[in-house]
Amino acid sequence: MKIVEHSFERFAPQLPDPIFGLMAQFQSDARPNKVNLGIGMYYNEAGELPVLRSVWLAKEFLKERNQPSRYLPMAGYSEYCCAARALVFGDDADTECIATIQTLGGTGALRIGAEVLKRHFPEAEVWVSDTGWDNHLTIFSNAGFSVRRYPYLDKGSYTVDFEAMYSCLERLPRGSIVLLHACCHNPTGADLSKAQWLHLAELVRDRGLLPFFDFAYQGFAVGIDEDAYAIRLMERQNMAFVVASSFSKNFSLYGERCGALFFCCQNERQAGLVQGQMEYAVRGSYSNPPLHGADIISYILHETGLCDIWRTEVTEMRERISGMRQCLLDVLSRNSARLDYYRLSGTRGMFIDSGLSPTEVDQLRSQLGIYLAPSGRLCLAGLNQANVEMVAEAILDIVDKRSI
Numbered sequence: 001m002k003i004v005e006h007s008f009e010r011f012a013p014q015l016p017d018p019i020f021g022l023m024a025q026f027q028s029d030a031r032p033n034k035v036n037l038g039i040g041m042y043y044n045e046a047g048e049l050p051v052l053r054s055v056w057l058a059k060e061f062l063k064e065r066n067q068p069s070r071y072l073p074m075a076g077y078s079e080y081c082c083a084a085r086a087l088v089f090g091d092d093a094d095t096e097c098i099a100t101i102q103t104l105g106g107t108g109a110l111r112i113g114a115e116v117l118k119r120h121f122p123e124a125e126v127w128v129s130d131t132g133w134d135n136h137l138t139i140f141s142n143a144g145f146s147v148r149r150y151p152y153l154d155k156g157s158y159t160v161d162f163e164a165m166y167s168c169l170e171r172l173p174r175g176s177i178v179l180l181h182a183c184c185h186n187p188t189g190a191d192l193s194k195a196q197w198l199h200l201a202e203l204v205r206d207r208g209l210l211p212f213f214d215f216a217y218q219g220f221a222v223g224i225d226e227d228a229y230a231i232r233l234m235e236r237q238n239m240a241f242v243v244a245s246s247f248s249k250n251f252s253l254y255g256e257r258c259g260a261l262f263f264c265c266q267n268e269r270q271a272g273l274v275q276g277q278m279e280y281a282v283r284g285s286y287s288n289p290p291l292h293g294a295d296i297i298s299y300i301l302h303e304t305g306l307c308d309i310w311r312t313e314v315t316e317m318r319e320r321i322s323g324m325r326q327c328l329l330d331v332l333s334r335n336s337a338r339l340d341y342y343r344l345s346g347t348r349g350m351f352i353d354s355g356l357s358p359t360e361v362d363q364l365r366s367q368l369g370i371y372l373a374p375s376g377r378l379c380l381a382g383l384n385q386a387n388v389e390m391v392a393e394a395i396l397d398i399v400d401k402r403s404i
């Protein structure tokens with residue numbers, strides 16, 4: 001019998017990921033004044049990725065404790081799961097109805113959530129915002145879903161075009177899955193108001209839709225509890241929905257891959273069934289999650305003193321980003337004859353739309369070593385007092401030189 005040879009020649013060439021590809025390019029750029037505004041990472045005023053004081057203290061404690069590295073169960077570290085659930089849903093949530101697992105960052109939560117949903121709702125379509133975070137398309141289509149887009153942004157006012165969004169969602173078939181950014185919409189920074197979330201919750205309930213919240217920026221819009229408004233609203237109304245949380249940004253623990261996946265169910269029995277399915281999906285994927293990052297976060301959230309320090313640090317990060325938004329927009333809106341940058345001042349979170357085209361973004365990078373995402377998205381958390389004016393001037397220079 002002839003053995004068929006497996007040839008890797010058949011593999012399709014894959015373009016580098018637009019964001020991680022850019023990060024690698026940034027790292028190999030030798031120019032001393034280069035500025036990284038591409039990837040969504042928080043840098044402090046000194047331009048460094050911070051080790052939060054709360055994290056440092058927790059690590060010191062854990063080093064001292066010197067525990068062996070055991071396997072965690074499939075659902076992850078149970079104390080971490082409890083603390084993460086309280087952080088997202090608040091202390092008075094009905095925890096018995098919330099199936100919970102620790103995940104590999106927010107991306108891992110989205111992926112496992114998608115897999116579990118596909119297995120049980122094979123016919124459903126997933127709807128994501130237009131524009132949105134491109135990796136949602138990859139994650140949900142890799143899980144086998146067809147992914148469609150609902151309208152989201154009114155570019156004129158740079159706010160959510162709620163009418164257009166609502167009228168699209170109200171026509172979806174029952175059982176459709178709707179991906180929502182709980183706060184700090186990536187990339188626009190335009191979020192729904194409380195009144196709009198209330199309307200949306202009503203619509204979702206009446207039309208039998210399944211919300212899937214992506215919660216990657218808790219604490220970066222208004223506050224840790226305030227940013228969970230939409231999630232807590234739906235939980236208090238006993239609705240069924242899914243949440244993928246990430247602690248990469250708010251703990252500055254990008255490399256530890258800490259996240260959580262929650263299925264908010266209508267009763268305890270359902271929560272038990274979902275819990276089993278989530279754990280089954282984990283077992284067949286990476287078996288169980290890593291311990292170290294979960295140990296750090298769990299320790300911080302359980303120690304009142306440390307938790308207070310961490311909450312203050314999140315406030316400081318949020319306020320620094322907001323200050324940078326203000327500075328950048330001040331220069332841009334005062335001096336741009338072409339674009340109305342002032343309309344972006346109500347946006348929130350790490351990102352802002354520079355208004356630059358992909359070619360202009362290339363130009364900024366090759367000429368000045370300023371790195372933005374190809375879409376023109378700029379990460380405000382990479383700005384500081386030393387570079388903000390220079391970045392603003394560089395953007396203005398390009399925008400105002402455009403031929404009419």
Ligand SMILES: Cc1ncc(COP(=O)(O)O)c(C=O)c1O
Nearest residue numbers: 040105106107133186216246248
């Ligand atoms: C909207 C959104 N969701 C999820 C994630 C993923 O977070 P993590 O790095 O924890 O996987 C990000 C990270 O940039 C994000 O912007």
